[in-house]
Amino acid sequence: MAGLIELFPPGSAVAADGTLTVAGCRADELAAEFGTPVLVVAEAALRDRAREYRTELAARRPDSRVVFASKAFPCTAVQRVMVEEGLGLDVAGGGEIRTALKAGVDPALIVLHGNAKSVDELTLAVRHGIGLVVVDGPDDVDRLEELVPPGGNQDVLVRVIPGVTADVHAHVMTGHEGAKFGLAPPAAAELIARIERSDRITVRGLHVHVGSQILDTEPFARSVAPIAALGAFEVYDLGGGLGARYSYADRPPAVAEYLDALIGAAREHLPRDAQVIIEPGRSMVASAAVTLYRVTTVKRGAHTFVAVDGGMGDNLEVALFAQRFEAGIANRLGPTERVERAVVVGRHCESGDVLVDGVDLAAPAVGDLLVVPATGAYCFTMANNYNGTRRIPVVFARDGAARLVVRRETWEELSARDVE
Numbered sequence: 001m002a003g004l005i006e007l008f009p010p011g012s013a014v015a016a017d018g019t020l021t022v023a024g025c026r027a028d029e030l031a032a033e034f035g036t037p038v039l040v041v042a043e044a045a046l047r048d049r050a051r052e053y054r055t056e057l058a059a060r061r062p063d064s065r066v067v068f069a070s071k072a073f074p075c076t077a078v079q080r081v082m083v084e085e086g087l088g089l090d091v092a093g094g095g096e097i098r099t100a101l102k103a104g105v106d107p108a109l110i111v112l113h114g115n116a117k118s119v120d121e122l123t124l125a126v127r128h129g130i131g132l133v134v135v136d137g138p139d140d141v142d143r144l145e146e147l148v149p150p151g152g153n154q155d156v157l158v159r160v161i162p163g164v165t166a167d168v169h170a171h172v173m174t175g176h177e178g179a180k181f182g183l184a185p186p187a188a189a190e191l192i193a194r195i196e197r198s199d200r201i202t203v204r205g206l207h208v209h210v211g212s213q214i215l216d217t218e219p220f221a222r223s224v225a226p227i228a229a230l231g232a233f234e235v236y237d238l239g240g241g242l243g244a245r246y247s248y249a250d251r252p253p254a255v256a257e258y259l260d261a262l263i264g265a266a267r268e269h270l271p272r273d274a275q276v277i278i279e280p281g282r283s284m285v286a287s288a289a290v291t292l293y294r295v296t297t298v299k300r301g302a303h304t305f306v307a308v309d310g311g312m313g314d315n316l317e318v319a320l321f322a323q324r325f326e327a328g329i330a331n332r333l334g335p336t337e338r339v340e341r342a343v344v345v346g347r348h349c350e351s352g353d354v355l356v357d358g359v360d361l362a363a364p365a366v367g368d369l370l371v372v373p374a375t376g377a378y379c380f381t382m383a384n385n386y387n388g389t390r391r392i393p394v395v396f397a398r399d400g401a402a403r404l405v406v407r408r409e410t411w412e413e414l415s416a417r418d419v420e
């Protein structure tokens with residue numbers, strides 16, 4: 001378990017009795033107060049990362065903006081932190097527009113995405129004065145032309161498929177030829193020409209997004225030239241996608257390294273005075289959080305199965321794209337020789353409900369607290385009610401104090417939508 005501490009949010013430590021502390025809060029006390037499973041966010045780590053992104057981007061490209069990809073952790077408290085740190089918000093759909101507005105973002109700093117935006121979502125965007133709508137294809141333009149009132153205007157970006165692949169799971173690749181998002185350059189050029197004839201939609205620029213959990217800077221740099229070939233615009237949104245560190249083997253580029261490559265390519269290919277937007281999600285939030293679980297059963301046989309009181313109800317990343325996580329016994333993180341190789345599984349009725357397939361745990365036993373680090377991205381947002389589980393709460397930890405920012409779902413809420 002040496003090295004596990006590096007995967008926890010900065011500011012985490014191991015107390016003298018071997019118990020994990022996150023932002024000064026003991027794991028056992030968090031579990032006692034808020035129950036398990038619980039998603040614990042180190043607030044300072046979240047803020048530091050947002051500032052790092054902002055200052056590193058501004059240092060390389062003064063006319064630039066960071067918008068947080070809300071989908072990675074769309075709860076009001078997280079979105080509000082981003083707004084307080086001076087970031088805009090990228091939203092995908094009407095639900096995220098609503099939570100973003102609740103978090104207090106200036107609508108002009110919202111970028112709306114979606115490959116299947118509904119009339120209702122676009123109506124909401126136009127009504128609230130959302131800054132940029134990223135049009136994914138001609139249907140978005142048809143709808144906006146209907147919705148924007150005469151004399152009105154909606155600024156848009158056109159999403160372009162750069163034809164770039166990255167060494168990631170196919171399920172999180174988005175910029176390859178044949179992707180469902182955006183348009184290939186010739187179709188994008190046609191759509192741009194059409195919008196340029198519109199009296200109520202203005203093309204401000206282009207958008208590109210290669211994929212997610214990319215652990216190499218090169219695909220980002222390669223995504224710029226294909227969009228530059230479409231002409232000169234005022235704004236280029238170069239997407240998100242930088243990978244996070246989930247396991248010992250992951251070596252994601254630092255934000256500075258990633259931006260050196262991306263902004264280097266922007267300098268080479270894009271107009272000097274164009275504004276550059278980036279949309280980090282995963283790399284902004286993954287490492288700022290951990291999930292605490294209670295060990296409910298330990299079954300020893302051909303494998304040692306350590307089962308916890310959560311699983312794919314609060315972490316779909318493993319099932320969706322085989323993400324490797326690590327784990328530890330949060331109340332026994334000190335040096336020990338009693339280590340056992342285990343498969344950490346959830347409580348759900350799928351053999352695929354595995355949190356970590358093979359990890360060394362310190363003498364796991366029923367009643368222990370198990371911690372999985374780097375669960376800040378795409379876990380909360382994909383939480384579900386499978387097997388009647390209640391969706392997970394979120395707790396912010398800061399300077400030894402913890403506060404609940406999203407409560408656990410109640411039993412009553414499980415059937416609250418049933419009308420019969």
Ligand SMILES: Cc1ncc(COP(=O)(O)O)c(C=O)c1O
Nearest residue numbers: 069209212240241279280281282
């Ligand atoms: C358009 C767009 N921008 C940004 C992101 C954020 O990507 P990531 O969380 O990998 O940084 C996504 C994620 O899928 C996306 O679709």
